Amino acid sequence: MVELVFWFSAILAVIFASFMLAQSSLFASSICLLAVLMQAATLFFLSGAPMLAFVQVLVYAGAVMVLIVVAVMASPGPAPASIWSRLSLPRPLVWAGLILPALEFALLLWAGAFPGGGSMGAALSTQNQIGPILFGPYALATEAVTLLMFLASLAVLDS
Amino acid sequence: MTLSIWGVSVLLFLAGLAMVVLRRQLLAMLLGLELMINSVNIALVYTGSLWADAEALSAALLILAIAAAEVVVGLSLILKLNGAGAPVDSSGLSELKG
Numbered sequence: 001m002v003e004l005v006f007w008f009s010a011i012l013a014v015i016f017a018s019f020m021l022a023q024s025s026l027f028a029s030s031i032c033l034l035a036v037l038m039q040a041a042t043l044f045f046l047s048g049a050p051m052l053a054f055v056q057v058l059v060y061a062g063a064v065m066v067l068i069v070v071a072v073m074a075s076p077g078p079a080p081a082s083i084w085s086r087l088s089l090p091r092p093l094v095w096a097g098l099i100l101p102a103l104e105f106a107l108l109l110w111a112g113a114f115p116g117g118g119s120m121g122a123a124l125s126t127q128n129q130i131g132p133i134l135f136g137p138y139a140l141a142t143e144a145v146t147l148l149m150f151l152a153s154l155a156v157l158d159s
Numbered sequence: 160m161t162l163s164i165w166g167v168s169v170l171l172f173l174a175g176l177a178m179v180v181l182r183r184q185l186l187a188m189l190l191g192l193e194l195m196i197n198s199v200n201i202a203l204v205y206t207g208s209l210w211a212d213a214e215a216l217s218a219a220l221l222i223l224a225i226a227a228a229e230v231v232v233g234l235s236l237i238l239k240l241n242g243a244g245a246p247v248d249s250s251g252l253s254e255l256k257g
Contacts, residue, residue, distance in 0.1 A: 003160070006160065006163070007163075010163065010164075010167040013171060014167060014170050014171065014174070015166060017170070017171050017174035017175070018174060020174065020178065020190065020194065021174050021177055021178050021181070021182075021191075026187060026190075027185060029187060029190055030190065033190050033193060033194060036171065036194060036197070038202055040197050040200070043164070043167070043201050043204075043205070044201070044204050047164070047201075047204050047208040047209075048208040049204050049207070049208050049216060049219075052204055052216060052220065052223075055220065055223060056223065058225055059227055060197070060223065060226070060227070062226050063227065064193075064226075064230050067230060067231065067234055068186075068189075068190070068230065068234065069185065071234040071237065071238060072186060074238060074241070075186060075237065075238065075241050076241065078214075082174060085213060112234050112236055126208070126211045126213050126216065127213070127216060129213035130213055130216055130217045133213055133214055133217045134217050134220070134221075138214075138217060138221075141221060142221070143225060145221055145224045145225055145228070146213075147173040147230045148224075148225065148228045149224060149227070149231075151228075151232075152227075152228040152229075152231040152232050152235075153231070155231060155232050155236075156231055156235050157237040
């Protein structure tokens, strides 16, 4: 089951990445990126990192993609480039890209299959060490990233 | 599965790189950059989980945060350029001011 979902997810990620490259419309490219990010979250889960999969969906597929779509809507659309402009994204494909990751998660949970070669408890015990590491030996890096995010919010306020 | 994950990661990275190199729109280049960062994160998370290395997972979390901040800075720069009437095409932004 895990292998099946892995191959399904990997192939979908590559397909949507190639669609993202081929689309001239920025909005279609953003939707394709969203599908790739959701599949990446599935790959995180399949690797045995459920917390990072959750963060990926929450931060990347949620907050960052909303920002990108708003920026695409706010920016003037240039004329599409020549050779990439003939493809368009079929609407069922968009729905498939957004719904299939949820189906993959549901399938894994229904089958009770937890990937990564171990149990959910083992994976969570590894991830429980992330907090002490981030605020222990990597505290300086964590503070630097926090400062970077603060400066990024100032950049948004300025624009 | 290890080679497959790395293969997927390389393919996604190449797609992102092609997007940065081939597309001229600034927003499209930013999307390609995001794809590249995400592909690296896939390989990092898998390798960290394979060896039960919490430090690698912490690094992946930091990369997620840095990528989010980078998107915010990039988008605000692009919107500022749009507001100033500058071209949204990267070919028109070949010179520094000053």
